[in-house]
Amino acid sequence: xxxxxxxxxxxxxxxxxxxxxxxxxxxxxxxxxxxxxxxxxxxxxxxxxxxxxxxxxxxxxxxxxxxxxxxxxxxxxxxxxxxxxxxxxxxxxxxxxxxxxxxxxxxxxxxxxxxxxxxxxxxxxxxxxxxxxxxxxxxxxxxxxxxxxxxxxxxxxxxxxxxxxxxxxxxxxxxxxxxxxxxxxxxxxxxxxxxxxxxxxxxxxxxxxxxxxx
Numbered sequence: 001x002x003x004x005x006x007x008x009x010x011x012x013x014x015x016x017x018x019x020x021x022x023x024x025x026x027x028x029x030x031x032x033x034x035x036x037x038x039x040x041x042x043x044x045x046x047x048x049x050x051x052x053x054x055x056x057x058x059x060x061x062x063x064x065x066x067x068x069x070x071x072x073x074x075x076x077x078x079x080x081x082x083x084x085x086x087x088x089x090x091x092x093x094x095x096x097x098x099x100x101x102x103x104x105x106x107x108x109x110x111x112x113x114x115x116x117x118x119x120x121x122x123x124x125x126x127x128x129x130x131x132x133x134x135x136x137x138x139x140x141x142x143x144x145x146x147x148x149x150x151x152x153x154x155x156x157x158x159x160x161x162x163x164x165x166x167x168x169x170x171x172x173x174x175x176x177x178x179x180x181x182x183x184x185x186x187x188x189x190x191x192x193x194x195x196x197x198x199x200x201x202x203x204x205x206x207x208x209x210x211x212x213x214x
Contacts, residue, residue, distance in 0.1 A: 073193025079153035089114035090143035096198025108184025
């Protein structure tokens with residue numbers, strides 16, 4: 001018989017279906033078996049503990065030094081997304097920090113973290129681009145805080161909550177273009193990561209991680 005022209009008969013029309021990605025705390029707790037997760041250089045395994053449903057990160061070298069920091073992240077795969085996590089910073093030492101970082105390159109990143117300053121716990125928004133720095137803080141009245149970063153494709157928005165997400169305090173917002181390859185350098189796309197940096201014996205517990213595209 002005559003050959004069938006499958007290309008001409010194929011239905012190539014219609015609108016492509018965009019799959020919205022969701023990543024849960026269970027996905028985070030299974031990070032050794034999930035290829036989505038990445039570290040910066042070889043991880044120091046002792047700095048990562050999974051126990052009682054929480055991920056405990058022991059402070060390592062500053063992320064900006066790129067010297068095997070305590071850092072576990074995933075690619076941001078949509079311009080419109082929200083990432084959040086609960087942080088218990090009761091065992092964070094003076095000047096150390098633990099939280100979420102939007103990382104492009106060693107001198108181009110924006111972090112939202114719990115840190116201790118003059119003995120008091122605060123949430124700190126730290127935005128770096130080359131030699132420029134923009135820091136904002138919010139005083140905590142307890143050791144636990146929910147941290148949230150969202151993007152609408154134009155702006156990153158940084159918030160924290162101390163009542164389980166009923167009310168939020170916005171520390172600031174930054175243009176997404178500041179972390180683009182054209183502005184900051186590096187590879188295309190950013191990594192959203194949990195991290196802890198500082199002195200020996202300092203650590204934080206992370207629970208209720210969630211990443212949602214929309």
